[in-house]
Amino acid sequence: MSARAGRLGVGIIGAGHVGPVLGAALAGAGHAITGISAISERSRDRAEAILPGVPILPIPEIIERSELVILAIPEGEIAALVSGLAETGAWQPGQILAHTAPGLGVEVLLPAAARGAIPLALHPALTFTGTSMDLQRLAESYVAVTAPTPVQPIGQALVVEMGAEPVIVAESDRAAYAEAIATATEFSRSIVRQATGILAEIGVENPGGFLSSLVRSSVDLALREGGHREAPEDLA
Template identity: 35%
Template sequence: MPVRLRVGVVGAGRVGSVLAARLRAAGHDLVAVSGASPASRLRIDTLLPGVHVTTPDQVAAAADVLVLAVPDDHLVAVAEHLAARPGQVVLHTSGRHGLEALASLARQGARTIAFHPAMTFTGTELDLDRTCVFGLTAGPDERGLAERLVADLGGTPVWIAEDDRATYHAALAHGSNHLVTVVNQAMELLRSVAGPDADVAAVLRPLLTASLDNALSFGDAALTGPVARGDVSTVRAHLDALAGADASTASTYRELARATAHRAEDDGRIDARTSADVRQALDEAEWDSLAASVEQAR
């Protein structure tokens, strides 16, 4: 492949617009992009000024390297709609999918790559300087090109087997997306006691930052808190307090506390009896919640 590639991007969403901007900044020719929604057009105007905006078919016809940055559930249909040329490189940014999603284009002679940036995107200038790992799946002849594109983006490659793509993506979604849910639930609980104008982010940020850094560095050894200490009475107090909170928050607390009890037991932080006592308290609270729901329904 030439040093300067003709790149086209189908889907100017949060991911596609940022990758397009960074590939252009790396010296490649951004020949065309597609994006029809008002949000996509705003991203194009902001991050990709002057780029030719056209249909997915025309983007594919103009590009030597075609990036499909579309939602997971639409990827196969988009790929099946497009025509490819022998030797054309087509990559997608889905974490879940591997090469099978591009099988229709591979049958036309395209060189296919699964090219997932393991990063959360805002679709703004904030993303332009961020670096990340890319989860890659490709055939032997495409591995070098995939790694070259990752290097152009300032990233780090990690190779994922085709059959492991769903597990890989589940790990990222569980760690990142569910983290957002838990943090927002914690902020809502704090606002309920500190008031709507309280700076709850300032309360949580140092604690959460330290917890994340410790977990990434030390694994289960970073576990702290009442479950890891075996403070069953404190867990019961939490459950009583959460009985009047949002049901999904209480449910999340119980499920994560169960998982924490198992991990703390496996790590030797608490013994089997204490772990069982924690789980019994959680089970009792769940039954109480269910009974209250049934009574309310009556």
């Protein structure tokens, strides 16, 4: 089975920052978004802004309508939702089920897989804003793909259709992967907040804008180095 064999009906569970954007990316590749779940008024507004005209539906109805279901919900909620829906017989044989949590592989999806669903873990290495701007940034990003070997090509094809670059991460490496993502995200945020705070205290207007080029160039240099140190004379 291939994600490119035909257009899929895609259901999105979760209208936070990630789900609607991935839905829009797949819609741009020609897939049909069958529905999205959204609880709060803010999430409903976000879903309507990014996926206009897509119906907001109960989760069981989304699953019933969809060949691909994306779980874009907090990591701690995935296991209970998947197992609970498995007990009701909601998951369908051949249905593709993907979650977006960095720290989990496909083991958390086993209750659905036991009923014939195809399990995928797809985590975009991107800090989402929950706006259409994320679509362009997604096209410049990588997505960690964890899946049983026979269905890895399905996950890779879906990522390519989103416009991103797939990278296979083993199930046993998901915890280390999540640690790397958290370290990069939390450390960079903390340092920038600290630096802008210091500049604000000494009266620098718009400290975020002041540091923007410096931070971007410093991060770009660190990424190019990839763990290799420059010689002291090259840093002068």
